[in-house]
Amino acid sequence: MTSVFGSGLGTGVQRWQRSHNLGELNADHAGKEVILMGWVHRRRDHGQLIFMDVRDRFGFTQVVVDPGIVPQLLDAASAIRNEFVIALKGIVQKRPDGMINKAIATGAIEIAVKELRILNACDVLPFPVSEDAETSEALRLKYRYLDLRRPRLKDNILKRIKFVKSMRRALEGQGFLDIETPFLYKSTPEGAREFLVPSRIHPSHFYALPQSPQLFKQVLMVSGFDRYYQVVKCFRDEDLRADRQPEFTQVDCEMSFVDEEAVLATFEAITRQAVSEFFDGREIPAFPRMSYDDAMEHYGVDKPDTRFELKLQDVSDLVAASGFKVFAEAISTGGIVNALVVKGQAEAFSRKDIDELTDFVRQYGAKGLAWAKKGAGSGLAGWQSPVAKFFSDETVDAIDKKLNLQAGDLVLFGAGGYDVTKASLGALRNQLGARLKLYEPSQLNFLWIQGFPLLERDAGANRWIAKHHPFTSPRPQDIGLLDSDPAAIKASAYDLVLNGNEVAGGSIRIHDPEVQKKVFATLGLSDEDAQAKFGFLLEALKFGAPPHGGIAFGLDRLTMILTGCDAIRDVIVFPKTQKGTCLMTGAPGEVSSDQLRDLHIRVQRLE
RNA sequence: GGGGGCGUAGUUAAGUUGGUUAUAACGCCGGCCUGUCACGCCGGAGGCCGCGGGUUCAAGUCCCGUCGCUCCCGCCA
Numbered sequence: 024m025t026s027v028f029g030s031g032l033g034t035g036v037q038r039w040q041r042s043h044n045l046g047e048l049n050a051d052h053a054g055k056e057v058i059l060m061g062w063v064h065r066r067r068d069h070g071q072l073i074f075m076d077v078r079d080r081f082g083f084t085q086v087v088v089d090p091g092i093v094p095q096l097l098d099a100a101s102a103i104r105n106e107f108v109i110a111l112k113g114i115v116q117k118r119p120d121g122m123i124n125k126a127i128a129t130g131a132i133e134i135a136v137k138e139l140r141i142l143n144a145c146d147v148l149p150f151p152v153s154e155d156a157e158t159s160e161a162l163r164l165k166y167r168y169l170d171l172r173r174p175r176l177k178d179n180i181l182k183r184i185k186f187v188k189s190m191r192r193a194l195e196g197q198g199f200l201d202i203e204t205p206f207l208y209k210s211t212p213e214g215a216r217e218f219l220v221p222s223r224i225h226p227s228h229f230y231a232l233p234q235s236p237q238l239f240k241q242v243l244m245v246s247g248f249d250r251y252y253q254v255v256k257c258f259r260d261e262d263l264r265a266d267r268q269p270e271f272t273q274v275d276c277e278m279s280f281v282d283e284e285a286v287l288a289t290f291e292a293i294t295r296q297a298v299s300e301f302f303d304g305r306e307i308p309a310f311p312r313m314s315y316d317d318a319m320e321h322y323g324v325d326k327p328d329t330r331f332e333l334k335l336q337d338v339s340d341l342v343a344a345s346g347f348k349v350f351a352e353a354i355s356t357g358g359i360v361n362a363l364v365v366k367g368q369a370e371a372f373s374r375k376d377i378d379e380l381t382d383f384v385r386q387y388g389a390k391g392l393a394w395a396k397k398g399a400g401s402g403l404a405g406w407q408s409p410v411a412k413f414f415s416d417e418t419v420d421a422i423d424k425k426l427n428l429q430a431g432d433l434v435l436f437g438a439g440g441y442d443v444t445k446a447s448l449g450a451l452r453n454q455l456g457a458r459l460k461l462y463e464p465s466q467l468n469f470l471w472i473q474g475f476p477l478l479e480r481d482a483g484a485n486r487w488i489a490k491h492h493p494f495t496s497p498r499p500q501d502i503g504l505l506d507s508d509p510a511a512i513k514a515s516a517y518d519l520v521l522n523g524n525e526v527a528g529g530s531i532r533i534h535d536p537e538v539q540k541k542v543f544a545t546l547g548l549s550d551e552d553a554q555a556k557f558g559f560l561l562e563a564l565k566f567g568a569p570p571h572g573g574i575a576f577g578l579d580r581l582t583m584i585l586t587g588c589d590a591i592r593d594v595i596v597f598p599k600t601q602k603g604t605c606l607m608t609g610a611p612g613e614v615s616s617d618q619l620r621d622l623h624i625r626v627q628r629l630e
Numbered sequence: 631g632g633g634g635g636c637g638u639a640g641u642u643a644a645g646u647u648g649g650u651u652a653u654a655a656c657g658c659c660g661g662c663c664u665g666u667c668a669c670g671c672c673g674g675a676g677g678c679c680g681c682g683g684g685u686u687c688a689a690g691u692c693c694c695g696u697c698g699c700u701c702c703c704g705c706c707a
Contacts, residue, residue, distance in 0.1 A: 065667075072664035085667070105657090124667060147658060150641055154668080156656085157642060161699045214707025234707080261706040262631095386633075386703055492707040590700095601700065 036140070039110055046082025050131045052115040059084060059134065060110040060142065062172070063103055064153050073100045074133075077109065080177060083127045085118075086111055086134040099139050106145035106152055106172075112138040160592075164606040167597055179594050182301075183582045187254060189297040190274055190576070197293060199252040199276060204239035206232055206256070211556050213493060215259035218269075226623035232258035235575060237492065238560055240277040241532055244571040245563045252276045254578065263601045265590040266524070266580050270599075276529075277573030283498075283515045283531050286572045287312075287471060290527070294469070294519070294576075301585060307467065310519070314474040323361075323449020328523025329470055330462035333455060335361045335448050338436070341421045347413035349393070353438035361448050364426050365433040365455060369396035369407075372433055383454060384437065389447035393436040397428040405430075453523060464587065470520040477501070477514040478545070486547045491516045493546055494539070494560070495530040496572075505541050515572070526581045529574030536564040 042058045064078035073088040088100040103109065113134040124130030149166050150158045155175040163170040170176050191201070210217055210231035217231040233239075235257050243251045253275045260269060278289065295307040311329070318327050321334045339360045342350040350360050365372070372380075381392040395408035401423065402416035411419070426434060437448045456462060477497050478487040489495060491514055497505065501512040515531035533539040539561060543553040553561065579591040592598040599605055619626065 065669095067666045067669050068663085069666065069669075070663040072666080074666050074669085076667070083667095087665080089664075091664085119665070122665065122667090126667085130667090147640060151657070159637085159641090159699065161637095162641085164699085211707090216705085237707090259706060262704085264706090265701070267706070382634095388703085489707055495707090600698090602698090606699090 039112070039140070041110075044081035045077055045079045045084040046128050048084060048115055048129050048132055048134075050117055053117045053132060055115045056112065056137075057115055057134065058110065058112050059086070061108070063105055063107045063109060066103060066105065068101065071097070073097070075100070075103065075109075077111075078172075080181075082129060084129045084132075084134060085124070086113060086136050088136050088139070092135055093137055096136060096139055099141065100136075103141065104145060106148060107141060108143040108145070110140040110142055111136050160600075161606060164592075164598070164600060167607050171596065176593065179582075179586050179588060180596055182586050183578075183594050186297065186301045186582055186585060187274075187578065189300040190293070190578075191254070192300070193293040193296040194252045194274075194276065196296075197250070197289060199250040199278070200248055202243060202248065202251050202253060204233075204236040204243075204253065204255070208233045208239075211238075213489075213556075215261050218258045218260050221622040221624055223621050223623075234259045235273065236275050237494065238557070240275060240573060241494065241560065241568075241571065242563050244277055244279045244532075245566065245568045247279075247569075249280075250276075250278045251573075263599070263603065265592075266583065268579065268591055268595065268598055269603050271591070271595075272578040274576040274578050275573070276575065277571060279569040279571045281531070281570065281572055283473070283517065283572065286529065286531065286574065287473075287517060290519070290529075290574050291471075294527075298467070298585065307469070310469040310471050312471040312473060315472055315476070316474060318472055319445055323445040323447075323452060324523075325472055325475070326518065326520040326523055326525045327470065327472075328453060328456060328462070329468045330466050330522060331456045333363060333365070333452050333461060335363060335445065335452065336426055338362050338422055338425060341418060341425060342414075345414055345418055347393075347410050349391070350436075350438050353440075353444075356440075358438065358440045359444050360436060360438040361444055362422075362426055363435045363437075363448055363452060363455070364428065365435065365459070366429075367431045368459065369398075369431050369433045377435075380435065380451060380454075384447040384451055387447035387450055388439075388443040389437055390439060392451075393438070395434045395436075397423070397430055397432045397434065399430050410436075466522070467584075468522055472518045472520055473516075475514050475516045475518075476510070477512040477516075477542075478509050480510075487545055489542075489546060490514065491528070491530050493542060493548075493557075494532050496533045496538070497542075502538060505538075505545055509545055517574075519574070519576075521581065521584055524580055524584055525577070526584065527574050527576040529572065531570070531572035534564060534568040534570050536561050536568075539564055 039058050041060045045059060045061050048057065059077060061077040061079040064076040064083060067074040071090055075086050075088070076083045077086055088096050090097050111134065113136040115132050116135050118131060118133055148169065150156065150162055150169070152169050152172050155173055158170075171180065207220060207230040210219065210229060215234045217234060220230040220232065222228045222230060236253065236255055240251050240253075255273055255275050256270050257273050258270050261267070263269065276290070278286065281289070291310050299305055299307045313327065315325055318325050320337070321327070323335050337359060339354050342360050343354045345351060353360055377392065377394055384392050393408070393410045395406050395411065398405050398407055402419050403411055403414065405423070406419055422428070428434065435448075435451065437444045437451075476490055477495060479490045481488045487509055496515045497512045498515050504512045517529060518525050519527035533542060540553065543557070548556075579594055582594040583591045586594060588594055597605065597607065604610065
């Protein structure tokens, strides 16, 4: 830039040191000489008088270039454009009466500029930085550093930092120790797909990036650290969603000498304290608890949004004998018929609307959606429904009674296997809740879910797989069922749900090596496999492992909800696209043949 | 692996039934302006309509493919 004003802080010009940030000056500072630095947020050029809003992360300060003070500054100020980085020396002055800007913290004052330096220029911007204008995701990610200057994203990141601080304070207050664990770990391909890191020193051997520090934290309990936590990256090479990134952050926690009740009590207190502090003292009520079975039965999901009712209701017994084949067959083949009663919305949903809902549930494998609109009158006369003709007056009356139907209600029926019917109606319930605005978005409904099954059937192979992970303890009273009835075993596992999102999950771990071996065996892991993959754990358990359990919070997801965002990208500084790429750096990229040779790797594309 | 949405100037969008020179706002450039704070006024430049192919006298518009971003299903111990 022009030599008259210097090009920076370095040689050849008098050394300047910033005296204040751009959010802290007020009328009390009037008359003071200050040195300020920041980005030019907006310029208002009146020809012989130029105003600039200068911005840093602390706020905005208006500076005024008035030729009545230093005439030759006008040319330099005229050359300044949006997002130039400037430094200035000037006098704080109260703004004239009636010119106070109440919208900004520094609105009572302005800086009369005496000296001005342009520290750096800025090209024409790819999108407006001074406001949160709608911008395509691709551009935002490519120029992430500019997006991060904008108020919304900047505030999200600052809020995330604030929440992490609150969590740390709450955890430290309970005696949890912040301990780091390795990122270069051993591949244990039991759960999510892993990111692999080839070893240079050991040809054809690989590290894996941990999908969670699970086993390290358990071993730390064996070591006697008693209470551990870590704000830690985890890596999972699975497909992305709005609330899933390939690398994400957990607040990972573990504690010794506890049972399920103690863990829930501890982390409920910690969460309530941290969230309350995050909202500057907001009252956070105690967390209700619900069994997994009840959640599935009434909400169709294991993470119910309890901000609104609209529960799933079972009508299987009422329609089992009806002439409607779809219902009768669902039940005779072991399935169910469930209903959702949408109160007073019969008129609001057209045929087309219901068709759209039908398409929606088809995504979840449902075959369709039957419906009825309740009008005046009883029996068939009171029902407008394409399936009414298959029912008797008595059946309709029985359904009316069970569902407590009133004129103007819309009923949606799902029929089929238990899993598909629950899942599709559960998703439909959430969809309707959002569409009909059945809840207050800022409400925070925390909820513990307990009593998960320990095992579930693998859809493909004919075997048991762990629902949580293979180190989860059965409930003490269920350990005996490992031999007799694995399906009936409930786990000492729990999820913390917030507004229909899983925000934390954990369990009491197995600390008895014999039980651990038995669970591995039930999962179809041979002794040799168990030894090869988790031998270090089995061995550690033999050397005086205390009873222990823990939990891991999904920090990104939790922050997303607390800040009212729709995607975790908006609370992560440098997120990946849905295909796992970084549009700013270009990762993942190709590597040189030299690098590959060092790693003893030859790349061959498989069909 | 599968299904849906979007892609037009630097940005955000409009673009009718396929039909003349592809519009607007903001931004950008030039000029004017001493109390603005989304400053104002006047003027101007700016387009591979994502890319490739096809249909047609004629394609931003219709069809096929492809790339990018995105939402969802599967997947995520």
